[in-house]
Every structure is written in C-alpha cells, then in structure tokens.
Amino acid sequence: MSPAKFESRKFVSVDPSKCTGCGICEYACTLEKGEAACNPIKSRIRVVRMTPLFNFALACRFCEDAKCVTACPEKALTQSEKTGILTVNEK
Template sequence: MPTSTSKYRYVANDPTKCVGCQFCEYICSYTKTGEFNTYRSRIRTVRAEEILITSITCRTCEDAPCVIACPRDALSQDPVTGIIHVDASRCDGCAWCVEACDFGAISINPETKLAEICDQCEDLEDGPQCVKWCPKEALSLTTPDQRAQRARRKLAVEEVIGPR
C-alpha cells in the first residue's frame, strides 16, 4: 500500500459514506472544462468490488514522485499547499507523471495533451467543488494526520460507548 506521508491537505474519501453516485466527477469536469464528462474529471470514483466504492485524487505527496519523474520540469509543487502545478508551456503529455503516481491520480487530456491533476479548486472561493457537492459528505479536504486524529477519536468513542 503506497503512502503519501504528507503534511498537505488533499480530497479524502470516507468509503463507508461513499455511495458511488459520481457527482464529484460531473462537477469536477464541469468546473474544469464547462462540460460534464467523467473522462475529464480529476477525481475518479473506483468501484473495486460491488460494495467497495471510493474515490481517488491527487494526494499531494511530499517530494512528489510525479514532479521528480517529469523529464521537462513541467511539474512543480506549491511549498505551502502541496498542490501540483502543470506548466503548459513545458508539458508535452509524455505521461511519465502518470506512471510515477502510485494513486493513479493523474491523466493526460487527449485533446490538449497536457497532464491534468487535482488543484483543489484553489482559485475558487468556496474551495473544492466535489467536496461542496458530495451528497453524502464522504469527501473532505484534509491531511493524513487529521484523518488519523478523527479515526482515534471515533475508536475511543466506540470503545467506551459502543458503535454508533
């Protein structure tokens, strides 16, 4: 299991809440392209088994392998947010970043031939649109450490009071 060991926030999915409706993909693709098209979404739902549903998007790894892999230095990581930026003038769609990503979170746009990576809608006031739209509140913008804190608290409650 690859880990990102990141200090940065990313859009995390709670698979116990996710129902696989794919609204996140509709809204992401519309936000980025003006069209509804799950092929162009930067967040992808995964239905690995009939009852195992989650979604994957950029994990904002520290020392991100995609940035290291890029042979043209087209990718860079924001030191504050950890968001990966793609320099369109340098990217030639070679897809080395796609291969380097342990999470399958990067895709190449077949028309523009540019790498596409979740940017957490950093230019929008109300933040990631997928998080805003998720009808089951399965998505949240969080860090691995925040998730761990929540998990510990949930466990503590369950051990004392019992499962909710």
C-alpha cells in the same frame, strides 16, 4: 514550495465508509476546473467500483513532490513549480 504554502493548499479527502460509488464527485471536479463540458475523464478524482457493495474514490492530493509525475512512462504528467497543480497531457 515553502512549508507555509504547502499547509494552505486544499485537497479532497474521501471517507470510504460513506462512498456509494455514484460518481457525482467526478462530474463536480470537472465543472470546478472550468472544463467546457462535464466530462468525468478530465476529473482529478476517480470512483473505483470493486463490487456492488465496495466502492471508493481516489483523489489527487497535489503532493509537493508528486511521484506520479516521475513514474509516468509516457511523461504525460507535469507539475507546476509555482502552484503544485498537476496537469495531464492527454495525447
């Protein structure tokens, strides 16, 4: 992927000081992806609830050379060479 293309890609950045752990971002992500049903399991963002007062969201940044793809022991992740988008092969 060319540097210019990489710079133009958008990704979600989360401010942990503002995250309340509501989970709405998980639902919004599935709807944006065009899923038939609003299912947070298919989201590319996850809310992690550590304690009632400490929550944060983790988002896929679609790294150019995503290490999660090669690290997955089940080979459940693939990355498009053209777009950089990650796909989860749910078994």
